[in-house]
Amino acid sequence: MSDSPQEQEIKALGLILLRTGSMLMSNGASTARIRMTIDRIANNFGYDADLFITHRALTLSLSDKDNDHTFSSLKRTDPQGVNFKIVSGISRMSWSVKEQGWSFEQIEKELDRLTSIPHYPRLVLLLLVALAGASFCGLAGGNPLAMCICFAASFIGLFVRQEAHKRHFNIYLCVFFAAFTAAMFAGSFCKLFPNSDLEKAFATSVLFLIPGVPLINSFTDLFDGNILNGMLRIVHGLIIAFMIALGLVCSIAIYKF
Amino acid sequence: MDWIVIVEKSIFGAGAALGFGILFNVPNRTLIYIALLGLTGVCLKNIAIGLNINIILACFIGASVVGLLSMVASKSKHSPPLVFSIPGVIPMVPGIFTYKLMLGMIKLTGETGNNFDTALDDTVSNGLKAIFILMSLAVGVSMPNLIFRKESFHEMTILSRMERKVKFSKRVKRHKRI
Numbered sequence: 001m002s003d004s005p006q007e008q009e010i011k012a013l014g015l016i017l018l019r020t021g022s023m024l025m026s027n028g029a030s031t032a033r034i035r036m037t038i039d040r041i042a043n044n045f046g047y048d049a050d051l052f053i054t055h056r057a058l059t060l061s062l063s064d065k066d067n068d069h070t071f072s073s074l075k076r077t078d079p080q081g082v083n084f085k086i087v088s089g090i091s092r093m094s095w096s097v098k099e100q101g102w103s104f105e106q107i108e109k110e111l112d113r114l115t116s117i118p119h120y121p122r123l124v125l126l127l128l129v130a131l132a133g134a135s136f137c138g139l140a141g142g143n144p145l146a147m148c149i150c151f152a153a154s155f156i157g158l159f160v161r162q163e164a165h166k167r168h169f170n171i172y173l174c175v176f177f178a179a180f181t182a183a184m185f186a187g188s189f190c191k192l193f194p195n196s197d198l199e200k201a202f203a204t205s206v207l208f209l210i211p212g213v214p215l216i217n218s219f220t221d222l223f224d225g226n227i228l229n230g231m232l233r234i235v236h237g238l239i240i241a242f243m244i245a246l247g248l249v250c251s252i253a254i255y256k257f
Numbered sequence: 258m259d260w261i262v263i264v265e266k267s268i269f270g271a272g273a274a275l276g277f278g279i280l281f282n283v284p285n286r287t288l289i290y291i292a293l294l295g296l297t298g299v300c301l302k303n304i305a306i307g308l309n310i311n312i313i314l315a316c317f318i319g320a321s322v323v324g325l326l327s328m329v330a331s332k333s334k335h336s337p338p339l340v341f342s343i344p345g346v347i348p349m350v351p352g353i354f355t356y357k358l359m360l361g362m363i364k365l366t367g368e369t370g371n372n373f374d375t376a377l378d379d380t381v382s383n384g385l386k387a388i389f390i391l392m393s394l395a396v397g398v399s400m401p402n403l404i405f406r407k408e409s410f411h412e413m414t415i416l417s418r419m420e421r422k423v424k425f426s427k428r429v430k431r432h433k434r435i
Binding site: 028029030033082083084085087088089091092095119120124125128129130131132133134135136138139140200203204207208210212213215216217218219220223224245248249252257 | 269276287360391
């Protein structure tokens with residue numbers, strides 16, 4: 001069965017839009033941003049796009065101005081991660097589409113390029129997140145020794161989380177492993193040197209895991225009126241927070257603080 | 258106000274924001290702005306606390322300034338505002354209060370009598386602070402977006418109008434000079 005050129009075009013655009021939307025959703029963009037980006041690209045080619053967005057699937061219905069041709073489809077969204085290079089790149093791409101009139105092939109190529117952009121090198125990531133952990137300890141008023149312990153605890157914790165991710169554990173379980181390891185490491189120093197005021201290192205050693213993106217995006221969504229997605233994100237964030245707490249509680253129970 | 262402590266904490270704020278920027282894999286060109294935003298937020302929060310403003314309100318002030326500056330940064334660096342604002346507010350997250358809340362809740366399950374009352378007092382006080390600070394951060398950071406955004410930052414009215422005025426006045430001055 002061969003489609004007419006118009007039908008082929010609307011199908012190609014629909015698949016591109018679904019891919020764009022699911023990339024945005026799984027990399028930490030807010031619902032309003034996804035809707036805005038997809039509308040911008042679709043309107044540029046002269047189509048109307050209607051969207052139903054949830055965190056695990058994306059439904060798109062695309063129609064041209066006279067309603068002669070329509071395209072509807074559903075795409076599953078990959079589990080949540082955070083990659084702002086992709087969110088930022090797609091935002092720039094949507095403006096290029098609008099202002100420079102990109103073709104479908106160019107958009108496809110840009111999306112391929114964005115997915116293949118590497119993360120920061122692993123050692124840089126580990127060291128800087130450990131630096132963030134140490135900074136948290138400093139912000140909480142910890143002494144330099146506590147900051148060093150927090151640095152090491154965050155480093156080890158993030159390492160465990162990455163390894164757990166590689167072995168395809170449940171994402172919440174990965175957080176639990178990381179929190180537990182970091183807290184056990186920092187707690188061992190508190191136990192060994194009880195008089196050197198290291199409790200702050202123990203308390204802040206798990207802060208590198210805080211679910212900032214889901215929690216802030218959830219409020220953005222709630223205020224935009226996307227209440228369903230806001231609640232989805234807030235629950236996701238709270239489960240992560242609960243897992244962090246569980247990791248801390250386990251190590252408190254072991255060390256009997 | 259103890260300025261040395263404020264400077265020290267601001268630097269820690271920049272470090273924490275930078276680390277989280279790397280964790281969220283932000284584009285390289287935005288890293289320096291993220292560090293500056295983290296610094297500004299923590300600095301403002303601590304100055305506000307030094308002026309005897311309630312810590313919840315202080316966090317709200319810090320977060321809304323970070324939200325506002327992230328919109329300005331997003332225009333000059335061509336990235337969505339959330340790329341700047343989320344790592345920027347993370348240094349203000351109340352880690353110690355949340356930790357104390359959790360410890361208190363564990364304590365509450367075991368204590369009885371007078372001990373229970375003191376534990377309850379501490380837990381409720383710390384817990385409410387933690388929850389309200391978190392909420393004020395989330396609301397504060399998305400507030401500027403809600404106030405100023407029309408469709409997106411590119412089509413924003415107030416700032417672009419100001420920009421146009423500046424350009425116009427420059428042009429007028431040039432004409433006068435000629």
